[in-house]
Amino acid sequence: MIDVKNLTKWYNTTLAVDDVSFRVEKGSVVGFLGPNGAGKTTTLKIITSYLPATSGTVTVNGFDVLGESIDVRGVIGYMPENTPLYPEMRVREYLSFRAKLRGIPPKQRKAAIERVAERCWLSKPENMMRRRLSALSRGYQQRVGLAEVLLHAPPVLILDEPTIGLDPAQIRDMRTLIGELGGEHTIILSSHILAEVEQTCSNIIIIAGGQVVAQGPPNQLRGRVVGLNKVLAEISDGGTGDTTEDILRDIKAMPGVNDVSCEAVKGWLHLEISTDPRSDVREKLFDLTAEKQWALRELRQAKGSLEDFFVQITYEQTMQAGARA
Ligand SMILES: Nc1ncnc2c1ncn2[C@@H]1O[C@H](COP(=O)(O)OP(=O)(O)OP(=O)(O)O)[C@@H](O)[C@H]1O
Ligand SMILES: [Mg+2]
Numbered sequence: 001m002i003d004v005k006n007l008t009k010w011y012n013t014t015l016a017v018d019d020v021s022f023r024v025e026k027g028s029v030v031g032f033l034g035p036n037g038a039g040k041t042t043t044l045k046i047i048t049s050y051l052p053a054t055s056g057t058v059t060v061n062g063f064d065v066l067g068e069s070i071d072v073r074g075v076i077g078y079m080p081e082n083t084p085l086y087p088e089m090r091v092r093e094y095l096s097f098r099a100k101l102r103g104i105p106p107k108q109r110k111a112a113i114e115r116v117a118e119r120c121w122l123s124k125p126e127n128m129m130r131r132r133l134s135a136l137s138r139g140y141q142q143r144v145g146l147a148e149v150l151l152h153a154p155p156v157l158i159l160d161e162p163t164i165g166l167d168p169a170q171i172r173d174m175r176t177l178i179g180e181l182g183g184e185h186t187i188i189l190s191s192h193i194l195a196e197v198e199q200t201c202s203n204i205i206i207i208a209g210g211q212v213v214a215q216g217p218p219n220q221l222r223g224r225v226v227g228l229n230k231v232l233a234e235i236s237d238g239g240t241g242d243t244t245e246d247i248l249r250d251i252k253a254m255p256g257v258n259d260v261s262c263e264a265v266k267g268w269l270h271l272e273i274s275t276d277p278r279s280d281v282r283e284k285l286f287d288l289t290a291e292k293q294w295a296l297r298e299l300r301q302a303k304g305s306l307e308d309f310f311v312q313i314t315y316e317q318t319m320q321a322g323a324r325a
Contacts, residue, residue, distance in 0.1 A: 001023075001028075001060070001061060001156065002059070002060050002156065003023050003024075003057075003059045004020060004021055004022050004023070004056070005056055005058070006021055006055065006056040007019070007055075007057075007058060008053065008054050008056050009039070009042050009043075009046060009051070009054050015210055016042040017039040017046070018039075018209070020039070020043060020212050021056075022205050022212060024186060024203075025186075026155075026186050027182075027183075027185075027186055028186060028203055029178070029187045029202055029203075030187065030188045030189075030202070030203045030204070031189060031197025031200065031201035031203070031204045032044070032188055032189065032190040032197075032205050032207065033205065033207070033310065034190075034208050035192055035208060035318060036192065038207045038209065038210070038314070040161075040190040040207060041081055043207070044160050044188065046058060046065065047065060047076075047158060048065075049065045049066075049069035049072045052066060053065075053066070060075060060076060060156060063075070074152070075155055075156050076154050076156045076157070077149030077151075077152070077154035077157045077158070079149045079158070079159045080160050081160040081164070085133045085141055086133060087132065088132065088134065089132070090130055090133070091122060091128060091129045091130070091136070092113065092117075092129040094144065095116065095117070095147060095151065096109060099152075104152060112153075115150075116148075116151055117147060119150060119177075120143040120147040121143060121173070122144065122147055138166060139167065139174075142163075142165075142166060142174065143177075146174075150181075155185060159178070159187065159189040161189075161190055161192075162178065163191065171196070175196060189201070194306050194307050202217060203215065203216065204216065204221055206221075208314035209320060213313050213314065214309070214313055218306060221309055222309065229275045229279075229301070229302075230272060230273065230274055230275070230301070230302035231271075231272075231273040231275060231280075231282055231299070231302065232271065232301075232302050233271045233273065233285060233296065234268045234269065234270055234296070234297050234298040235247060235268070235289060235296050235297075236268045236269065236294065236295045236297075238289075239293075240293050244264065244269060247269060247294065248262060251271070251273065251285065254284055254285065255281075255284075256275050256278075256279030256280075256281045257275055258274045260273050272302075273285070282300075282301065285299065
């Protein structure tokens with residue numbers, strides 16, 4: 001459906017997108033994730049034909065974004081970062097105006113407006129469609145922005161940070177809405193909020209410093225975080241008289257252990273043991289405590305979150321990009 005190949009974009013001397021390639025299959029909802037300045041908006045603008053690439057190709061539904069931009073715009077509904085609304089217009093008036101610009105024939109406009117108003121929960125309360133855009137809360141303005149891009153029933157939706165500036169309840173509504181739209185549309189939505197893409201998207205593409213640093217289904221990416229392996233344990237000397245230093249030294253000396261941090265709480269050492277991603281040191285640690293006759297009352301593997309993964313991977317990439325610049 002969307003095919004991005006070796007996409008590169010320079011703004012004068014700034015390399016905003018650096019050899020990015022990915023595919024988005026029909027009907028999938030893809031989260032485009034990255035920190036500020038990662039190149040999300042730039043990539044989305046190129047996909048929607050609003051900005052030419054420096055090099056590389058993008059096709060949407062088989063249409064080339066450079067050579068067939070009219071066709072591309074026909075199949076895409078693009079909600080930009082800052083939805084440009086006309087504050088003086090009323091909701092219905094605005095949607096009608098946009099429907100006209102979209103080339104929807106006059107006879108079909110009313111039905112199209114009713115359809116999107118219903119879809120984006122604008123049909124209630126009754127007077128919502130008559131309100132001025134300037135008098136709408138941020139959340140409702142976002143809904144109008146989304147309603148607008150749905151007017152021409154495009155098969156592809158590109159949403160640049162659709163939940164930015166919304167309160168938690170509105171974010172949940174917007175997420176539900178996007179989830180519902182996912183059934184009928186192919187969607188790319190950008191965000192730097194993990195929870196958002198984790199819940200809405202079947203696939204995630206993480207970009208940082210203009211490059212794709214990871215992609216896959218949320219589960220799979222979360223699985224990779226276990227690579228941040230940490231083992232948590234609570235140990236005491238068990239009456240042996242071994243000091244904290246003794247205990248830490250012996251644990252640090254275990255193969256696969258990279259670092260140990262420790263906090264003493266009521267006679268117990270709460271240990272956080274960072275390990276090599278490939279080793280699971282729990283059994284060996286259990287053996288060690290038995291051999292040393294220490295007391296052990298907790299031993300478990302800390303699960304990494306998608307957030308850990310995101311922070312780690314984007315931090316490294318942003319640093320490298322900074323160094324290249
Ligand atoms: N019109 C422009 N002229 C020059 N540089 C630009 C322009 N637009 C973006 N950039 C630069 O390109 C890089 C990528 O910006 P982009 O807006 O694509 O990032 P983003 O991932 O959308 O960030 P955010 O999360 O803040 O929206 C940044 O370094 C930015 O400063
Ligand atoms: Mg952006």
